[in-house]
Structures are given as C-alpha cells and as structure tokens.
Amino acid sequence: MTGACRLGVEKERLGDDGVAWFELACPRSQEGGPNVAHGGWTASVMDECLGHLPLLNRVLSVTAELTVSFVKPVPVERPVEVRAWVERREGSRWYIAGEMTLLPGHAVLARASGIWVTRDRGHFERHETWLAGQ
Numbered sequence: 001m002t003g004a005c006r007l008g009v010e011k012e013r014l015g016d017d018g019v020a021w022f023e024l025a026c027p028r029s030q031e032g033g034p035n036v037a038h039g040g041w042t043a044s045v046m047d048e049c050l051g052h053l054p055l056l057n058r059v060l061s062v063t064a065e066l067t068v069s070f071v072k073p074v075p076v077e078r079p080v081e082v083r084a085w086v087e088r089r090e091g092s093r094w095y096i097a098g099e100m101t102l103l104p105g106h107a108v109l110a111r112a113s114g115i116w117v118t119r120d121r122g123h124f125e126r127h128e129t130w131l132a133g134q
C-alpha cells in the first residue's frame with residue numbers, strides 16, 4: 001500500500017516477473033476537461049509509477065527523460081491500472097516503459113517510456129550545495 005498519495009495511487013505491487021503494478025483513480029481535483037484528467041496528472045502518474053520500479057528494487061534514481069503518449073482521455077474517479085517494466089539497463093541508466101489501462105477491460109489510455117539514472121545518497125546534499133551558489 002502507498003498510503004494517501006496525492007496523485008490517487010492506491011495500491012502497488014512488484015510481481016515475481018519484475019513487472020510493477022499500480023491501481024489508482026484520477027481525483028476530481030485533477031480534472032482537466034469535463035470528467036477527464038488533466039494531461040499533467042497522467043504524466044505525473046507515469047513518472048511516479050515507472051520511477052517506483054528502481055525503488056521497489058531498492059535503488060535510488062531520478063527521472064532523466066520521460067515520454068508520454070496520451071492514447072485516450074482518462075476518466076476521473078474510475079479505476080485504472082498502471083504496469084511498469086524495465087526494458088534494459090546500461091551503466092547507471094534504467095530504461096523503463098509502462099502503460100495505463102482502464103479497468104476492467106484494460107483499454108489502453110496512455111503509454112510512457114523514460115530513462116532513470118541511479119544516484120547515491122549524496123545526490124540531494126550536492127543539489128543543496130549547488131543551489132546555495134545560484
């Protein structure tokens with residue numbers, strides 16, 4: 001369980017096959033058109049879910065690139081599923097892809113792919129040092 005996620009993610013699980021699975025619904029507050037999600041919500045959810053895959057493997061990473069295809073409008077307050085999987089790893093880069101489908105029929109609503117770069121625990125401290133010089 002992920003607790004009270006502001007994006008609406010309610011459940012999360014890593015399968016034995018390495019595929020991460022999430023169940024969620026777009027909150028009414030994220031509406032971008034009549035009864036449908038704002039695209040920024042969809043992109044954020046894909047970042048959140050795909051980015052959780054390294055975390056579920058106990059690896060700290062940050063998003064370096066993210067591409068989202070908006071296939072269909074996402075209805076608000078309707079259960080949707082996101083699946084995420086690792087396509088390949090090269091050096092410190094994780095190439096991760098995923099898709100969002102509408103439950104219960106699994107019509108595809110969005111697809112995403114991106115690159116996550118692993119970081120050590122000093123990442124945020126180094127950022128604070130950099131920020132102080134700006």
Ligand SMILES: CC(C)(COP(=O)(O)OP(=O)(O)OC[C@H]1O[C@@H](n2cnc3c(N)ncnc32)[C@H](O)[C@@H]1OP(=O)(O)O)[C@@H](O)C(=O)NCCC(=O)NCCSC(=O)Cc1ccccc1
Binds near residue numbers: 049055061090091093
């Ligand atoms: C860290 C980095 C992405 C790269 O820093 P640098 O100093 O340049 O890195 P460095 O030189 O050490 O290279 C390392 C490796 O990376 C590669 N590479 C580098 N750039 C790119 C690229 N654009 N695209 C592709 N690859 C790139 C580079 O070739 C090298 O590869 P190698 O090791 O030779 O195979 C920096 O630009 C940054 O912090 N950006 C902001 C990130 C941020 O704030 N994200 C949003 C918040 S996080 C979030 O929300 C996710 C989340 C969700 C849910 C739960 C948890 C997490």
